Amino acid sequence: MSNMIEANNVSMHFIMEQERTNTLKEYMVKLVRRKLRFSRFTALDNVSFNIQRGESVALIGQNGSGKSTMLKIIAGVMDATEGSVRVNGSIAPLIELGAGFDPDLTGRENVYLNGALLGHKHRYMQENYDEIVSYAELEQFIDVPVRSYSSGMIARLGFSIATHVQADILVVDEVLAVGDYNFQRKCNQRMSRMLKEGKTLLFVSHDTKLVKRLCKRAIWLDHGHLMADGPAREVCDAYREWMKGQEQ
């Protein structure tokens, strides 16, 4: 077994300017008067875990628990303030479906652009093009600007591109809520298949039912602290119990 993701003592502090300085003038004035005050906000506090090849892991927790920050650090979008994250392999982020699409380009053109954003060459996308389009069931509309797609169509195309490109780790951030029942079922099938192929899945959600179904292991974060890390069923139950306790 090899470690696909190693998070070692990861801490993330955000420095928030007390009052946002949005203009150069304000900034200079404050700099001169030494009034640039900052406050520190800790989004992640000394979090460590390892994820092995072929594992399906969920990150769960309330809003503001640090799930998305952790995901951003893993994806390389942000650097941790302290500690380190090592990722051994390529990541296919299932980015908020369609974030990389240009509405004025056609579906076809967007497949290549999106592929390039995920780090894939034109040729590689060409080889996978037909499969991507047929999986998204968009053959008829592929030469129409994405601007006129429905949100379901955009979600299908985004999912199809992200899951057809070669990557060792699939990162899914609460995107499956969009799309109808059929699409969701297809997504779940596809993810199960990827897991069988030995890919690693990192899933972020607060839907414990979905987590139990898709993942074997769950990591529970709360206010940046690691609360529990273990079998999905146990961690999810503990999380729900704790939530109930909070309500009372």
Added chain:
Amino acid sequence: MGIIHEVKMTVRYAHLIGELVKRDLKLKYRRSFLGYFWSLLNPLMMMSVMMVVFSYMFRFNIENYPLYLICGQTVFNFFNESTNKAMYAILENAPLLKKVYVPKCVFPLARVLSCFTTMALSLLAVLIVMIFTRVQFHLSMLLFFVPLVFLLFFASGVGMILSGLAVKFQDVTHLYGVLTMVLMYATPIFYPIEAVPESVARFIRLNPLYSIIYLFRELMLYGRIPPAPNWLYAAGASLAMFVLGSLLFDHMRKDFIYYI
């Protein structure tokens, strides 16, 4: 992570720059009737307007004024357009930068490069003016691309700085419009450098944009190869701006995520 890693990643994502340039070019004239023809037509029309204005209102004693104008205008317009577009490159791609890792300099660089491609099309307009004004063609004119490559580096450097600054300080976007206007008057595009007093001309000659325009004009108007110091100055200034831009951008990029 360090700048060396970032340079490596940029090279690995070079094809993304290609895709982004393709996108810009496709969208630029999509849904317009004349399409790419505009890249040819636009400079010719602008040159005609300037010619009318400056031949009646101010008279400069310049040989082959149309060609003089369009050479300066091609260089300056490319600089103006590319840096203005690059300035918004990070801001406008913010939703993406929050989700996926991509070397960030890809975005301003792609914008400068797509403007460069359209500028290359506009060179046809220069050629047309050359034919119409019966310029004597010389072999030395084939060197025309060298000053333009300097220009590409210069604009890329400025574009990277602007794109980074605009993330933190939106003021830059307002200020830059005024700055380009100042630069336009400080660059002899429609007037000869002899028209300004020597005390000012001394500074204008230091303007890297003018040093590039000078090389380009000498080649295109007279087929003369300018002396080595002029080449060295233009090359040095452009390269220095590119290096400075890369370093400053690398310094700023780590903070983007907190502002976008």
